[in-house]
Amino acid sequence: MLSQSLIEDVLTAALSTGGDFSEIFVEDRFTNNITLRSSKIETALSGRDFGVGIRVFKGxxxxxxxxxxxxxxxxxxxxxxxxxxxxxxxxxxxxxxxxEAYGTLHPIQMMPQEVVKSRKIAVMKKASDTCKNYHSSISQVTVRLMDEEQNVLIANSEGKWAEDKRVRSRLAIQAVAVSGNKMETGFYGPGAHSGFEFIENLNLDLYANEAARIAVTLLDASPCPSGKFPVIIDNEFGGVIFHEACGHGLEATAVAKNNSVFANRIGERVAPEIVTYIDDGTIPNEWGSINIDDEGEKARKNVLIENGILTDYLIDKFNSRRMGMESTGSGRRQSFRFAPTSRMTNTYIAPGKSRPGEIIAATENGIYAKYMGGGQVNPATGDYNFAIMEAYEVKNGKIGKPLKGATLIGNGPKTLQLVDMVGNNLGHGAGMCGSLSGSIPVNVGQPMIRVSEITVGGTKGE
Structure with a gap:
């Protein structure tokens, strides 16, 4: 990408006024974004972005x-x-x-740049048709396909030289259902650190029908009651609540400045013994996985909370100086336009021993959050507010009628302490995470869990 002699000159120039560390990040990125709405191509955009980031430390x-x-x-x-x-x-x-030599953890079979757009659009149209045909109330389907190839070179004044190729692909399906004056939306967006083989091998019947099913189900949903309830949060994207409310609080970005409720608490119990919380960038071909981070450190599995005990943080190179701790391979950035900082990769609650059916049967009167939506969190306190995309009442150990307008309101560290059942059905969900170093691909995950009590905001009181 750039010659060693040129990079050495750049690093030397960056140290010319007395810095004690310099780094260069070279990026060459190719992207494709296609949108299909109502069976017609709405946009088809391709681009290339090349740039260089230079960083200098002094203490x-x-x-x-x-x-x-x-x-x-x-x-x-x-x-x-x-x-x-x-x-x-x-x-x-x-x-x-x-x-440094390292093998790729995420083999790529079909480079997206080598696949003609017509082949990609064929998959999108099949997904759209499947979704549209699910039910007569489906009025509109939008399918988006995104893929990218990011080539990076990272070198620093300590002698590190690392190069990497990152390839990601994602298909997002959104269904809109209409009945009278009611309109509801369903969404599913699987992604992977993989080439076009991921898109072509997707179970489109599963994902397209699920997006449609969510929208159709919500048409007949009842207003959610308000109050404090036991809440069952399903696997996969259910993990977003702990990603936001706890994961960010375990990043050195907040911890190093004591802006986190988890700061200076290594070795303390922060959750029940049944909770182990992990960030693992090495899971083969997962959406948030990496070979190396954006500082050239190898990906690794970081156990953050083990059997309820806080054991580690996610640490980048600069904040390792503040904290006197080693980097955990967690320095990530959106592009060369951002300096890296500590970020998550694939973050999840490890599977427990309870079967999903047991968790539901053990809940007398509660709320079942099948799919989580978006939310807000204050990383300094862990206070959060999350919408539930698809919710149900639980009565007498059985799932009841669908509910709409449900939100979860609470505090992440406190909610973590109230987890009283952990399922054995770990699943991951793809998403994008925004922070100081931009928007990056991450996975959130967990098995089904039950929290003994969360404040639920609804559309009516009970």
């Missing part, structure tokens, strides 16, 4: 610059501009580069 100072000018003069100028914010007493030279 607990960090300066970041980026440029799309990859000439020698342009890169050296950007490095020197960044260096102007750093004032040190001595100037060091970069160490010789050592290229």
């Amino acid at each position: 607990l100072q960090s300066v970041y610059a980026y440029t799309t000018d990859f000439s020698k003069d342009g890169l050296v100028k950007a490095a020197k501009n960044a260096a102007q914010a750093i004032k040190g007493n001595s100037v060091i030279s970069p160490a010789p580069f050592v290229q």
